[in-house]
Structures are given as C-alpha cells and as structure tokens.
Amino acid sequence: MTDSGTGPTAKAVGVMAIIFVSGVATGLLASRLVDFLAPQRGTQFRIEATVQDLAERLTLNPSQIEDIQAILDDLIMEEAELLGELQWNQMEAHERILRFLTPEQADRFRSLVQDTGETE
Secondary structure, X not given: OOOHHHOHHHHHHHHHHHHHHHXXXXXXXXXXXXXXXXXXXXXXXXXXXXXXXXHHHHOOOXXXXXXXXXXXXXXXXXXHHHHHHHHHHHHHHHHHHHOOXXXXXXXXXXXXXXXXXXXX
C-alpha cells in the first residue's frame, strides 16, 4: 500500500521537476560561462569580426562577404526567435509544474527557479 503523497504520480512529478530545474541550472551556468569567456562586445561587432576573419582566411570576394554577412544576420534573428520561444516554454512549464504542488512546495519551487536566475 502506498501513501497518496508518495505514489507513482507524485514521484514522477517530483522527478520531472528536479530534471527540469537541473536543466535550467545547467543552461544558465553554460550561458554565464560563455558570457564570461567571450569578449564583452556587441553581437554586430562579433558578426563583423567573424566575417572579416573569414574574408582574410578564405580570400573572399566582396560578393561572398555580403552573402556571408546576410547569412549571419539571419542566424542572429533566428536565434533571437528561438530564445524567445525557449523562455516562453520555460514559463509555461513552470506554470504546469506549479499546478501539481502544494502552496509550500510552490513557494520553494519559485525560490529554486529564482536562484537559477530564471524568471517566471
């Protein structure tokens, strides 16, 4: 006989919450590490530096430089859209998790999420 608070559903929800929070924490840590190691420069500067580096190393002609610049600009826009979707999905997942938690657990979950630097 199992206690209703420790049944398979409660355990599964707990495990999913732990996995989710661990994933968020890992993603945040990786993001901060990349930010720390990368030069503190704007995205446009990095794109221009990348294009310039490729132009020199590959002896690109002006047309190729323009085409590569456009590709990298598109990539930045796509990444921004994906980041927005990811943030939306995280907020939605938080709300879904909160539905299964007691008020006390919900408070602790919000603290865990806040400690990882994520917003709801």
